[in-house]
Amino acid sequence: MVTIRSGSIVILVLLAVSFLALVANGEDKTIKVKKVRGNKVCTQGWECSWWSKYCCNQTISDYFQVYQFEQLFSKRNTPIAHAVGFWDYQSFITAAALFEPLGFGTTGGKLMGQKEMAAFLGHVASKTSCGYGVATGGPLAWGLCYNREMSPMQSYCDESWKFKYPCSPGAEYYGRGALPIYWNFNYGAAGEALKADLLNHPEYIEQNATLAFQAAIWRWMTPIKRAQPSAHDIFVGNWKPTKNDTLSKRGPTFGSTMNVLYGEYTCGQGSIDPMNNIISHYLYFLDLMGIGREDAGPNDELSCAEQKPFNPSTVPSSSSS
Known part of the structure:
Protein backbone atom coordinates (compact mmCIF):
# COMPACT_ATOMS: atom_id res chain seq x y z
CA MET A 1 0.00 0.00 0.00
CA VAL A 2 1.34 3.42 -1.00
CA THR A 3 1.23 6.12 1.64
CA ILE A 4 0.94 9.74 0.51
CA ARG A 5 1.78 12.30 3.12
CA SER A 6 -0.48 15.28 3.62
CA GLY A 7 2.35 17.63 2.62
CA SER A 8 2.63 15.88 -0.74
CA ILE A 9 -1.11 16.23 -1.27
CA VAL A 10 -0.88 19.96 -0.58
CA ILE A 11 1.93 20.29 -3.12
CA LEU A 12 -0.04 18.35 -5.74
CA VAL A 13 -3.12 20.49 -5.13
CA LEU A 14 -1.07 23.68 -5.41
CA LEU A 15 0.48 22.48 -8.66
CA ALA A 16 -2.97 21.65 -10.05
CA VAL A 17 -4.34 25.04 -9.02
CA SER A 18 -1.33 26.76 -10.56
CA PHE A 19 -1.85 24.88 -13.82
CA LEU A 20 -5.53 25.80 -13.94
CA ALA A 21 -4.64 29.43 -13.23
CA LEU A 22 -2.19 29.42 -16.12
CA VAL A 23 -4.85 28.02 -18.43
CA ALA A 24 -7.41 30.56 -17.21
CA ASN A 25 -4.93 33.37 -17.82
CA GLY A 26 -4.29 32.23 -21.34
CA GLU A 27 -1.01 30.39 -20.79
CA ASP A 28 -2.16 27.03 -22.18
CA LYS A 29 -0.33 26.85 -25.52
CA THR A 30 -0.63 23.13 -26.23
CA ILE A 31 -0.26 22.52 -29.98
CA LYS A 32 -2.90 20.23 -31.48
CA VAL A 33 -2.38 18.90 -35.00
CA LYS A 34 -4.60 17.21 -37.56
CA LYS A 35 -4.83 16.74 -41.30
CA VAL A 36 -7.57 18.34 -43.39
CA ARG A 37 -7.66 17.22 -47.03
CA GLY A 38 -4.05 16.19 -46.72
CA ASN A 39 -2.92 19.51 -45.26
CA LYS A 40 -1.52 19.96 -41.77
CA VAL A 41 -3.48 22.37 -39.57
CA CYS A 42 -3.05 23.22 -35.91
CA THR A 43 -4.42 25.09 -32.94
CA GLN A 44 -2.44 26.57 -30.04
CA GLY A 45 -4.78 27.14 -27.14
CA TRP A 46 -6.23 30.59 -26.60
CA GLU A 47 -3.82 32.41 -28.90
CA CYS A 48 -4.40 30.47 -32.11
CA SER A 49 -7.74 28.84 -31.49
CA TRP A 50 -8.98 28.04 -35.02
CA TRP A 51 -7.69 25.14 -37.06
CA SER A 52 -5.23 26.82 -39.40
CA LYS A 53 -1.92 26.14 -41.11
CA TYR A 54 -0.61 29.35 -39.55
CA CYS A 55 -1.26 28.01 -36.04
CA CYS A 56 1.41 25.37 -36.70
CA ASN A 57 4.01 28.16 -36.57
CA GLN A 58 5.27 30.16 -33.61
CA THR A 59 2.67 32.54 -32.23
CA ILE A 60 3.29 36.19 -31.42
CA SER A 61 3.70 35.69 -27.68
CA ASP A 62 6.50 33.20 -28.40
CA TYR A 63 8.76 35.93 -29.76
CA PHE A 64 7.18 39.25 -28.75
CA GLN A 65 6.65 39.67 -25.04
CA VAL A 66 5.64 42.26 -22.46
CA TYR A 67 9.11 43.73 -21.94
CA GLN A 68 9.49 44.34 -25.69
CA PHE A 69 6.12 46.08 -25.89
CA GLU A 70 7.23 48.27 -22.99
CA GLN A 71 10.49 49.11 -24.78
CA LEU A 72 8.74 50.04 -28.00
CA PHE A 73 6.18 52.28 -26.29
CA SER A 74 8.20 53.43 -23.30
CA LYS A 75 6.69 56.92 -22.99
CA ARG A 76 3.01 56.14 -23.53
CA ASN A 77 2.10 56.47 -19.83
CA THR A 78 4.10 59.57 -18.98
CA PRO A 79 1.99 62.37 -17.46
CA ILE A 80 2.02 64.47 -20.64
CA ALA A 81 0.70 61.63 -22.82
CA HIS A 82 -2.96 61.77 -23.83
CA ALA A 83 -4.01 58.13 -23.30
CA VAL A 84 -2.33 57.27 -20.00
CA GLY A 85 -3.27 53.79 -18.81
CA PHE A 86 -5.20 52.91 -21.96
CA TRP A 87 -2.80 50.84 -24.08
CA ASP A 88 -1.10 47.68 -22.80
CA TYR A 89 0.41 44.41 -23.99
CA GLN A 90 -2.51 42.28 -22.84
CA SER A 91 -4.92 44.29 -24.99
CA PHE A 92 -2.62 43.93 -27.98
CA ILE A 93 -2.03 40.19 -27.68
CA THR A 94 -5.74 39.56 -27.06
CA ALA A 95 -6.58 41.52 -30.19
CA ALA A 96 -3.86 39.78 -32.19
CA ALA A 97 -5.23 36.34 -31.25
CA LEU A 98 -8.27 37.04 -33.44
CA PHE A 99 -6.03 37.36 -36.50
CA GLU A 100 -3.16 34.95 -35.84
CA PRO A 101 -5.06 32.02 -37.43
CA LEU A 102 -5.25 34.23 -40.54
CA GLY A 103 -1.49 34.73 -40.63
CA PHE A 104 -0.95 37.91 -38.61
CA GLY A 105 2.49 37.43 -37.06
CA THR A 106 2.31 33.72 -37.88
CA THR A 107 3.21 33.71 -41.59
CA GLY A 108 6.62 32.21 -42.30
CA GLY A 109 9.19 31.72 -39.58
CA LYS A 110 10.12 33.63 -36.46
CA LEU A 111 12.09 36.32 -38.32
CA MET A 112 9.18 37.16 -40.61
CA GLY A 113 6.86 37.33 -37.60
CA GLN A 114 9.22 39.68 -35.77
CA LYS A 115 9.58 41.89 -38.83
CA GLU A 116 5.81 42.06 -39.30
CA MET A 117 5.40 43.12 -35.66
CA ALA A 118 8.02 45.84 -36.16
CA ALA A 119 6.31 46.96 -39.38
CA PHE A 120 2.75 46.99 -38.06
CA LEU A 121 3.67 48.58 -34.74
CA GLY A 122 5.92 51.06 -36.54
CA HIS A 123 2.85 52.27 -38.42
CA VAL A 124 0.90 52.37 -35.15
CA ALA A 125 3.59 54.32 -33.31
CA SER A 126 3.93 56.87 -36.08
CA LYS A 127 0.18 57.48 -36.22
CA THR A 128 -0.27 57.80 -32.44
CA SER A 129 2.94 59.60 -31.48
CA CYS A 130 3.27 62.88 -29.63
CA GLY A 131 7.06 62.80 -29.95
CA TYR A 132 9.06 65.67 -31.37
CA GLY A 133 12.70 66.38 -32.14
CA VAL A 134 13.94 67.04 -28.60
CA ALA A 135 11.40 64.92 -26.70
CA THR A 136 12.73 63.00 -23.70
CA GLY A 137 13.83 59.57 -24.88
CA GLY A 138 13.84 60.75 -28.49
CA PRO A 139 10.97 61.35 -30.91
CA LEU A 140 10.48 57.63 -31.66
CA ALA A 141 9.70 56.58 -28.08
CA TRP A 142 6.28 58.26 -27.90
CA GLY A 143 4.00 55.91 -29.82
CA LEU A 144 0.54 55.18 -28.39
CA CYS A 145 0.49 58.65 -26.85
CA LYS A 162 -26.16 57.09 -46.35
CA PHE A 163 -27.74 53.90 -47.69
CA LYS A 164 -25.04 51.46 -46.57
CA TYR A 165 -23.39 53.24 -43.64
CA PRO A 166 -25.70 56.10 -42.61
CA CYS A 167 -24.33 58.50 -40.04
CA SER A 168 -25.88 58.03 -36.63
CA PRO A 169 -27.42 61.19 -35.10
CA GLY A 170 -24.91 62.81 -32.80
CA ALA A 171 -22.07 60.44 -33.71
CA GLU A 172 -18.70 61.84 -34.71
CA TYR A 173 -16.40 59.78 -36.87
CA TYR A 174 -13.11 61.50 -36.15
CA GLY A 175 -9.85 59.58 -35.86
CA ARG A 176 -9.70 56.93 -33.14
CA GLY A 177 -7.58 53.88 -32.46
CA ALA A 178 -4.11 52.48 -33.04
CA LEU A 179 -4.30 53.04 -36.80
CA PRO A 180 -6.85 55.82 -36.56
CA ILE A 181 -10.17 55.23 -38.31
CA TYR A 182 -11.94 58.18 -39.94
CA TRP A 183 -15.34 58.55 -41.64
CA ASN A 184 -18.63 56.73 -41.18
CA PHE A 185 -17.99 54.22 -43.98
CA ASN A 186 -14.76 53.03 -42.35
CA TYR A 187 -16.38 52.71 -38.92
CA GLY A 188 -19.24 50.81 -40.53
CA ALA A 189 -16.97 48.36 -42.36
CA ALA A 190 -14.77 47.79 -39.30
CA GLY A 191 -17.82 47.27 -37.11
CA GLU A 192 -19.22 44.64 -39.45
CA ALA A 193 -15.94 42.75 -39.47
CA LEU A 194 -15.45 42.92 -35.70
CA LYS A 195 -19.12 42.42 -34.79
CA ALA A 196 -19.24 45.72 -32.92
CA ASP A 197 -21.75 48.51 -33.51
CA LEU A 198 -19.14 51.11 -34.40
CA LEU A 199 -21.43 52.96 -36.79
CA ASN A 200 -23.77 53.95 -33.97
CA HIS A 201 -21.08 53.95 -31.30
CA PRO A 202 -17.73 55.02 -32.77
CA GLU A 203 -16.67 56.00 -29.25
CA TYR A 204 -16.21 52.30 -28.43
CA ILE A 205 -12.79 52.50 -30.10
CA GLU A 206 -11.48 55.03 -27.59
CA GLN A 207 -13.04 53.16 -24.66
CA ASN A 208 -11.65 49.67 -25.28
CA ALA A 209 -7.97 49.13 -26.11
CA THR A 210 -8.50 45.56 -27.33
CA LEU A 211 -11.14 46.73 -29.79
CA ALA A 212 -8.88 49.60 -30.86
CA PHE A 213 -6.06 47.17 -31.61
CA GLN A 214 -8.47 44.79 -33.35
CA ALA A 215 -9.63 47.58 -35.65
CA ALA A 216 -6.02 48.43 -36.49
CA ILE A 217 -5.06 44.82 -37.19
CA TRP A 218 -8.23 44.39 -39.26
CA ARG A 219 -7.16 47.35 -41.39
CA TRP A 220 -3.66 45.86 -41.77
CA MET A 221 -5.07 42.46 -42.77
CA THR A 222 -7.93 43.59 -45.02
CA PRO A 223 -7.70 44.96 -48.58
CA ILE A 224 -9.30 48.38 -48.97
CA LYS A 225 -10.56 47.29 -52.40
CA ARG A 226 -11.32 43.79 -53.62
CA ALA A 227 -8.69 43.65 -56.37
CA GLN A 228 -5.94 45.03 -54.15
CA PRO A 229 -3.67 43.45 -51.54
CA SER A 230 -3.76 44.08 -47.82
CA ALA A 231 -0.76 45.63 -46.11
CA HIS A 232 -0.16 42.21 -44.53
CA ASP A 233 -0.11 40.39 -47.87
CA ILE A 234 2.27 42.99 -49.29
CA PHE A 235 4.67 42.73 -46.38
CA VAL A 236 4.87 38.94 -46.03
CA GLY A 237 5.15 38.40 -49.79
CA ASN A 238 1.75 36.84 -50.47
CA TRP A 239 1.00 39.48 -53.09
CA LYS A 240 2.33 39.24 -56.63
CA PRO A 241 2.47 42.64 -58.37
CA THR A 242 0.91 43.03 -61.80
CA LYS A 243 2.67 44.69 -64.72
CA ASN A 244 0.79 47.90 -63.87
CA ASP A 245 2.02 47.70 -60.27
CA THR A 246 5.59 47.32 -61.46
CA LEU A 247 5.23 50.30 -63.79
CA SER A 248 3.82 52.23 -60.82
CA LYS A 249 6.92 51.21 -58.80
CA ARG A 250 4.82 49.20 -56.34
CA GLY A 251 6.18 45.90 -55.08
CA PRO A 252 6.08 43.53 -52.07
CA THR A 253 7.94 46.02 -49.88
CA PHE A 254 7.48 48.02 -46.70
CA GLY A 255 7.04 51.12 -48.84
CA SER A 256 3.97 49.63 -50.49
CA THR A 257 2.33 49.02 -47.09
CA MET A 258 2.31 52.80 -46.65
CA ASN A 259 0.91 53.21 -50.13
CA VAL A 260 -2.03 50.85 -49.69
CA LEU A 261 -2.89 52.31 -46.26
CA TYR A 262 -2.41 56.04 -46.88
CA GLY A 263 -2.03 56.54 -50.63
CA GLU A 264 -1.21 60.02 -51.83
CA TYR A 265 -1.18 61.42 -48.31
CA THR A 266 2.16 59.69 -47.77
CA CYS A 267 3.38 58.31 -51.10
CA GLY A 268 4.33 59.60 -54.51
CA GLN A 269 5.41 63.00 -53.21
CA GLY A 270 9.12 62.51 -52.79
CA SER A 271 10.93 62.29 -49.47
CA ILE A 272 8.32 63.91 -47.22
CA ASP A 273 8.17 63.87 -43.42
CA PRO A 274 5.03 61.69 -42.97
CA MET A 275 6.64 58.90 -44.99
CA ASN A 276 10.06 59.24 -43.38
CA ASN A 277 8.53 59.22 -39.90
CA ILE A 278 6.89 55.83 -40.48
CA ILE A 279 10.11 54.41 -41.91
CA SER A 280 12.09 55.71 -38.93
CA HIS A 281 9.73 54.00 -36.48
CA TYR A 282 10.00 50.71 -38.37
CA LEU A 283 13.81 50.79 -38.35
CA TYR A 284 13.90 51.84 -34.69
CA PHE A 285 11.62 48.96 -33.73
CA LEU A 286 13.72 46.46 -35.69
CA ASP A 287 16.70 47.59 -33.64
CA LEU A 288 14.85 47.42 -30.31
CA MET A 289 13.56 43.92 -31.09
CA GLY A 290 17.10 42.70 -31.71
CA ILE A 291 16.66 42.12 -35.44
CA GLY A 292 18.59 45.13 -36.68
CA ARG A 293 17.68 47.59 -39.40
CA GLU A 294 20.06 45.83 -41.77
CA ASP A 295 17.27 43.28 -42.32
CA ALA A 296 14.89 45.97 -43.54
CA GLY A 297 16.32 46.01 -47.06
CA PRO A 298 17.53 48.89 -49.24
CA ASN A 299 16.02 52.35 -49.11
CA ASP A 300 14.05 51.96 -52.33
CA GLU A 301 12.14 49.08 -50.68
CA LEU A 302 11.45 51.13 -47.55
CA SER A 303 10.30 54.21 -49.42
CA CYS A 304 7.16 54.94 -51.44
CA ALA A 305 8.40 58.36 -52.54
CA GLU A 306 8.10 57.58 -56.24
CA GLN A 307 5.19 55.14 -56.18
CA LYS A 308 1.86 55.92 -57.76
CA PRO A 309 -0.88 55.54 -55.13
CA PHE A 310 -3.10 52.47 -55.11
CA ASN A 311 -6.16 54.57 -54.25
CA PRO A 312 -6.01 58.21 -55.39
CA SER A 313 -8.73 59.97 -53.43
CA THR A 314 -9.91 63.32 -52.15
CA VAL A 315 -11.39 61.65 -49.04
CA PRO A 316 -9.05 60.37 -46.28
CA SER A 317 -8.78 56.61 -45.92
CA SER A 318 -9.21 54.82 -42.60
CA SER A 319 -5.81 55.86 -41.29
CA SER A 320 -4.64 58.68 -43.50
CA SER A 321 -3.98 61.30 -40.88
Whole structure:
Protein backbone atom coordinates (compact mmCIF):
# COMPACT_ATOMS: atom_id res chain seq x y z
CA MET A 1 0.00 0.00 0.00
CA VAL A 2 1.34 3.42 -1.00
CA THR A 3 1.23 6.12 1.64
CA ILE A 4 0.94 9.74 0.51
CA ARG A 5 1.78 12.30 3.12
CA SER A 6 -0.48 15.28 3.62
CA GLY A 7 2.35 17.63 2.62
CA SER A 8 2.63 15.88 -0.74
CA ILE A 9 -1.11 16.23 -1.27
CA VAL A 10 -0.88 19.96 -0.58
CA ILE A 11 1.93 20.29 -3.12
CA LEU A 12 -0.04 18.35 -5.74
CA VAL A 13 -3.12 20.49 -5.13
CA LEU A 14 -1.07 23.68 -5.41
CA LEU A 15 0.48 22.48 -8.66
CA ALA A 16 -2.97 21.65 -10.05
CA VAL A 17 -4.34 25.04 -9.02
CA SER A 18 -1.33 26.76 -10.56
CA PHE A 19 -1.85 24.88 -13.82
CA LEU A 20 -5.53 25.80 -13.94
CA ALA A 21 -4.64 29.43 -13.23
CA LEU A 22 -2.19 29.42 -16.12
CA VAL A 23 -4.85 28.02 -18.43
CA ALA A 24 -7.41 30.56 -17.21
CA ASN A 25 -4.93 33.37 -17.82
CA GLY A 26 -4.29 32.23 -21.34
CA GLU A 27 -1.01 30.39 -20.79
CA ASP A 28 -2.16 27.03 -22.18
CA LYS A 29 -0.33 26.85 -25.52
CA THR A 30 -0.63 23.13 -26.23
CA ILE A 31 -0.26 22.52 -29.98
CA LYS A 32 -2.90 20.23 -31.48
CA VAL A 33 -2.38 18.90 -35.00
CA LYS A 34 -4.60 17.21 -37.56
CA LYS A 35 -4.83 16.74 -41.30
CA VAL A 36 -7.57 18.34 -43.39
CA ARG A 37 -7.66 17.22 -47.03
CA GLY A 38 -4.05 16.19 -46.72
CA ASN A 39 -2.92 19.51 -45.26
CA LYS A 40 -1.52 19.96 -41.77
CA VAL A 41 -3.48 22.37 -39.57
CA CYS A 42 -3.05 23.22 -35.91
CA THR A 43 -4.42 25.09 -32.94
CA GLN A 44 -2.44 26.57 -30.04
CA GLY A 45 -4.78 27.14 -27.14
CA TRP A 46 -6.23 30.59 -26.60
CA GLU A 47 -3.82 32.41 -28.90
CA CYS A 48 -4.40 30.47 -32.11
CA SER A 49 -7.74 28.84 -31.49
CA TRP A 50 -8.98 28.04 -35.02
CA TRP A 51 -7.69 25.14 -37.06
CA SER A 52 -5.23 26.82 -39.40
CA LYS A 53 -1.92 26.14 -41.11
CA TYR A 54 -0.61 29.35 -39.55
CA CYS A 55 -1.26 28.01 -36.04
CA CYS A 56 1.41 25.37 -36.70
CA ASN A 57 4.01 28.16 -36.57
CA GLN A 58 5.27 30.16 -33.61
CA THR A 59 2.67 32.54 -32.23
CA ILE A 60 3.29 36.19 -31.42
CA SER A 61 3.70 35.69 -27.68
CA ASP A 62 6.50 33.20 -28.40
CA TYR A 63 8.76 35.93 -29.76
CA PHE A 64 7.18 39.25 -28.75
CA GLN A 65 6.65 39.67 -25.04
CA VAL A 66 5.64 42.26 -22.46
CA TYR A 67 9.11 43.73 -21.94
CA GLN A 68 9.49 44.34 -25.69
CA PHE A 69 6.12 46.08 -25.89
CA GLU A 70 7.23 48.27 -22.99
CA GLN A 71 10.49 49.11 -24.78
CA LEU A 72 8.74 50.04 -28.00
CA PHE A 73 6.18 52.28 -26.29
CA SER A 74 8.20 53.43 -23.30
CA LYS A 75 6.69 56.92 -22.99
CA ARG A 76 3.01 56.14 -23.53
CA ASN A 77 2.10 56.47 -19.83
CA THR A 78 4.10 59.57 -18.98
CA PRO A 79 1.99 62.37 -17.46
CA ILE A 80 2.02 64.47 -20.64
CA ALA A 81 0.70 61.63 -22.82
CA HIS A 82 -2.96 61.77 -23.83
CA ALA A 83 -4.01 58.13 -23.30
CA VAL A 84 -2.33 57.27 -20.00
CA GLY A 85 -3.27 53.79 -18.81
CA PHE A 86 -5.20 52.91 -21.96
CA TRP A 87 -2.80 50.84 -24.08
CA ASP A 88 -1.10 47.68 -22.80
CA TYR A 89 0.41 44.41 -23.99
CA GLN A 90 -2.51 42.28 -22.84
CA SER A 91 -4.92 44.29 -24.99
CA PHE A 92 -2.62 43.93 -27.98
CA ILE A 93 -2.03 40.19 -27.68
CA THR A 94 -5.74 39.56 -27.06
CA ALA A 95 -6.58 41.52 -30.19
CA ALA A 96 -3.86 39.78 -32.19
CA ALA A 97 -5.23 36.34 -31.25
CA LEU A 98 -8.27 37.04 -33.44
CA PHE A 99 -6.03 37.36 -36.50
CA GLU A 100 -3.16 34.95 -35.84
CA PRO A 101 -5.06 32.02 -37.43
CA LEU A 102 -5.25 34.23 -40.54
CA GLY A 103 -1.49 34.73 -40.63
CA PHE A 104 -0.95 37.91 -38.61
CA GLY A 105 2.49 37.43 -37.06
CA THR A 106 2.31 33.72 -37.88
CA THR A 107 3.21 33.71 -41.59
CA GLY A 108 6.62 32.21 -42.30
CA GLY A 109 9.19 31.72 -39.58
CA LYS A 110 10.12 33.63 -36.46
CA LEU A 111 12.09 36.32 -38.32
CA MET A 112 9.18 37.16 -40.61
CA GLY A 113 6.86 37.33 -37.60
CA GLN A 114 9.22 39.68 -35.77
CA LYS A 115 9.58 41.89 -38.83
CA GLU A 116 5.81 42.06 -39.30
CA MET A 117 5.40 43.12 -35.66
CA ALA A 118 8.02 45.84 -36.16
CA ALA A 119 6.31 46.96 -39.38
CA PHE A 120 2.75 46.99 -38.06
CA LEU A 121 3.67 48.58 -34.74
CA GLY A 122 5.92 51.06 -36.54
CA HIS A 123 2.85 52.27 -38.42
CA VAL A 124 0.90 52.37 -35.15
CA ALA A 125 3.59 54.32 -33.31
CA SER A 126 3.93 56.87 -36.08
CA LYS A 127 0.18 57.48 -36.22
CA THR A 128 -0.27 57.80 -32.44
CA SER A 129 2.94 59.60 -31.48
CA CYS A 130 3.27 62.88 -29.63
CA GLY A 131 7.06 62.80 -29.95
CA TYR A 132 9.06 65.67 -31.37
CA GLY A 133 12.70 66.38 -32.14
CA VAL A 134 13.94 67.04 -28.60
CA ALA A 135 11.40 64.92 -26.70
CA THR A 136 12.73 63.00 -23.70
CA GLY A 137 13.83 59.57 -24.88
CA GLY A 138 13.84 60.75 -28.49
CA PRO A 139 10.97 61.35 -30.91
CA LEU A 140 10.48 57.63 -31.66
CA ALA A 141 9.70 56.58 -28.08
CA TRP A 142 6.28 58.26 -27.90
CA GLY A 143 4.00 55.91 -29.82
CA LEU A 144 0.54 55.18 -28.39
CA CYS A 145 0.49 58.65 -26.85
CA TYR A 146 -3.04 59.14 -28.25
CA ASN A 147 -6.12 56.99 -28.71
CA ARG A 148 -8.19 59.67 -30.47
CA GLU A 149 -7.95 62.84 -32.51
CA MET A 150 -7.67 65.66 -29.98
CA SER A 151 -9.22 68.60 -31.84
CA PRO A 152 -11.39 67.29 -34.67
CA MET A 153 -12.36 69.94 -37.19
CA GLN A 154 -15.38 68.03 -38.51
CA SER A 155 -17.62 65.05 -37.76
CA TYR A 156 -16.38 63.04 -40.79
CA CYS A 157 -19.85 62.11 -42.00
CA ASP A 158 -19.94 61.29 -45.72
CA GLU A 159 -23.58 61.40 -46.82
CA SER A 160 -22.81 59.57 -50.06
CA TRP A 161 -22.76 56.40 -47.91
CA LYS A 162 -26.16 57.09 -46.35
CA PHE A 163 -27.74 53.90 -47.69
CA LYS A 164 -25.04 51.46 -46.57
CA TYR A 165 -23.39 53.24 -43.64
CA PRO A 166 -25.70 56.10 -42.61
CA CYS A 167 -24.33 58.50 -40.04
CA SER A 168 -25.88 58.03 -36.63
CA PRO A 169 -27.42 61.19 -35.10
CA GLY A 170 -24.91 62.81 -32.80
CA ALA A 171 -22.07 60.44 -33.71
CA GLU A 172 -18.70 61.84 -34.71
CA TYR A 173 -16.40 59.78 -36.87
CA TYR A 174 -13.11 61.50 -36.15
CA GLY A 175 -9.85 59.58 -35.86
CA ARG A 176 -9.70 56.93 -33.14
CA GLY A 177 -7.58 53.88 -32.46
CA ALA A 178 -4.11 52.48 -33.04
CA LEU A 179 -4.30 53.04 -36.80
CA PRO A 180 -6.85 55.82 -36.56
CA ILE A 181 -10.17 55.23 -38.31
CA TYR A 182 -11.94 58.18 -39.94
CA TRP A 183 -15.34 58.55 -41.64
CA ASN A 184 -18.63 56.73 -41.18
CA PHE A 185 -17.99 54.22 -43.98
CA ASN A 186 -14.76 53.03 -42.35
CA TYR A 187 -16.38 52.71 -38.92
CA GLY A 188 -19.24 50.81 -40.53
CA ALA A 189 -16.97 48.36 -42.36
CA ALA A 190 -14.77 47.79 -39.30
CA GLY A 191 -17.82 47.27 -37.11
CA GLU A 192 -19.22 44.64 -39.45
CA ALA A 193 -15.94 42.75 -39.47
CA LEU A 194 -15.45 42.92 -35.70
CA LYS A 195 -19.12 42.42 -34.79
CA ALA A 196 -19.24 45.72 -32.92
CA ASP A 197 -21.75 48.51 -33.51
CA LEU A 198 -19.14 51.11 -34.40
CA LEU A 199 -21.43 52.96 -36.79
CA ASN A 200 -23.77 53.95 -33.97
CA HIS A 201 -21.08 53.95 -31.30
CA PRO A 202 -17.73 55.02 -32.77
CA GLU A 203 -16.67 56.00 -29.25
CA TYR A 204 -16.21 52.30 -28.43
CA ILE A 205 -12.79 52.50 -30.10
CA GLU A 206 -11.48 55.03 -27.59
CA GLN A 207 -13.04 53.16 -24.66
CA ASN A 208 -11.65 49.67 -25.28
CA ALA A 209 -7.97 49.13 -26.11
CA THR A 210 -8.50 45.56 -27.33
CA LEU A 211 -11.14 46.73 -29.79
CA ALA A 212 -8.88 49.60 -30.86
CA PHE A 213 -6.06 47.17 -31.61
CA GLN A 214 -8.47 44.79 -33.35
CA ALA A 215 -9.63 47.58 -35.65
CA ALA A 216 -6.02 48.43 -36.49
CA ILE A 217 -5.06 44.82 -37.19
CA TRP A 218 -8.23 44.39 -39.26
CA ARG A 219 -7.16 47.35 -41.39
CA TRP A 220 -3.66 45.86 -41.77
CA MET A 221 -5.07 42.46 -42.77
CA THR A 222 -7.93 43.59 -45.02
CA PRO A 223 -7.70 44.96 -48.58
CA ILE A 224 -9.30 48.38 -48.97
CA LYS A 225 -10.56 47.29 -52.40
CA ARG A 226 -11.32 43.79 -53.62
CA ALA A 227 -8.69 43.65 -56.37
CA GLN A 228 -5.94 45.03 -54.15
CA PRO A 229 -3.67 43.45 -51.54
CA SER A 230 -3.76 44.08 -47.82
CA ALA A 231 -0.76 45.63 -46.11
CA HIS A 232 -0.16 42.21 -44.53
CA ASP A 233 -0.11 40.39 -47.87
CA ILE A 234 2.27 42.99 -49.29
CA PHE A 235 4.67 42.73 -46.38
CA VAL A 236 4.87 38.94 -46.03
CA GLY A 237 5.15 38.40 -49.79
CA ASN A 238 1.75 36.84 -50.47
CA TRP A 239 1.00 39.48 -53.09
CA LYS A 240 2.33 39.24 -56.63
CA PRO A 241 2.47 42.64 -58.37
CA THR A 242 0.91 43.03 -61.80
CA LYS A 243 2.67 44.69 -64.72
CA ASN A 244 0.79 47.90 -63.87
CA ASP A 245 2.02 47.70 -60.27
CA THR A 246 5.59 47.32 -61.46
CA LEU A 247 5.23 50.30 -63.79
CA SER A 248 3.82 52.23 -60.82
CA LYS A 249 6.92 51.21 -58.80
CA ARG A 250 4.82 49.20 -56.34
CA GLY A 251 6.18 45.90 -55.08
CA PRO A 252 6.08 43.53 -52.07
CA THR A 253 7.94 46.02 -49.88
CA PHE A 254 7.48 48.02 -46.70
CA GLY A 255 7.04 51.12 -48.84
CA SER A 256 3.97 49.63 -50.49
CA THR A 257 2.33 49.02 -47.09
CA MET A 258 2.31 52.80 -46.65
CA ASN A 259 0.91 53.21 -50.13
CA VAL A 260 -2.03 50.85 -49.69
CA LEU A 261 -2.89 52.31 -46.26
CA TYR A 262 -2.41 56.04 -46.88
CA GLY A 263 -2.03 56.54 -50.63
CA GLU A 264 -1.21 60.02 -51.83
CA TYR A 265 -1.18 61.42 -48.31
CA THR A 266 2.16 59.69 -47.77
CA CYS A 267 3.38 58.31 -51.10
CA GLY A 268 4.33 59.60 -54.51
CA GLN A 269 5.41 63.00 -53.21
CA GLY A 270 9.12 62.51 -52.79
CA SER A 271 10.93 62.29 -49.47
CA ILE A 272 8.32 63.91 -47.22
CA ASP A 273 8.17 63.87 -43.42
CA PRO A 274 5.03 61.69 -42.97
CA MET A 275 6.64 58.90 -44.99
CA ASN A 276 10.06 59.24 -43.38
CA ASN A 277 8.53 59.22 -39.90
CA ILE A 278 6.89 55.83 -40.48
CA ILE A 279 10.11 54.41 -41.91
CA SER A 280 12.09 55.71 -38.93
CA HIS A 281 9.73 54.00 -36.48
CA TYR A 282 10.00 50.71 -38.37
CA LEU A 283 13.81 50.79 -38.35
CA TYR A 284 13.90 51.84 -34.69
CA PHE A 285 11.62 48.96 -33.73
CA LEU A 286 13.72 46.46 -35.69
CA ASP A 287 16.70 47.59 -33.64
CA LEU A 288 14.85 47.42 -30.31
CA MET A 289 13.56 43.92 -31.09
CA GLY A 290 17.10 42.70 -31.71
CA ILE A 291 16.66 42.12 -35.44
CA GLY A 292 18.59 45.13 -36.68
CA ARG A 293 17.68 47.59 -39.40
CA GLU A 294 20.06 45.83 -41.77
CA ASP A 295 17.27 43.28 -42.32
CA ALA A 296 14.89 45.97 -43.54
CA GLY A 297 16.32 46.01 -47.06
CA PRO A 298 17.53 48.89 -49.24
CA ASN A 299 16.02 52.35 -49.11
CA ASP A 300 14.05 51.96 -52.33
CA GLU A 301 12.14 49.08 -50.68
CA LEU A 302 11.45 51.13 -47.55
CA SER A 303 10.30 54.21 -49.42
CA CYS A 304 7.16 54.94 -51.44
CA ALA A 305 8.40 58.36 -52.54
CA GLU A 306 8.10 57.58 -56.24
CA GLN A 307 5.19 55.14 -56.18
CA LYS A 308 1.86 55.92 -57.76
CA PRO A 309 -0.88 55.54 -55.13
CA PHE A 310 -3.10 52.47 -55.11
CA ASN A 311 -6.16 54.57 -54.25
CA PRO A 312 -6.01 58.21 -55.39
CA SER A 313 -8.73 59.97 -53.43
CA THR A 314 -9.91 63.32 -52.15
CA VAL A 315 -11.39 61.65 -49.04
CA PRO A 316 -9.05 60.37 -46.28
CA SER A 317 -8.78 56.61 -45.92
CA SER A 318 -9.21 54.82 -42.60
CA SER A 319 -5.81 55.86 -41.29
CA SER A 320 -4.64 58.68 -43.50
CA SER A 321 -3.98 61.30 -40.88
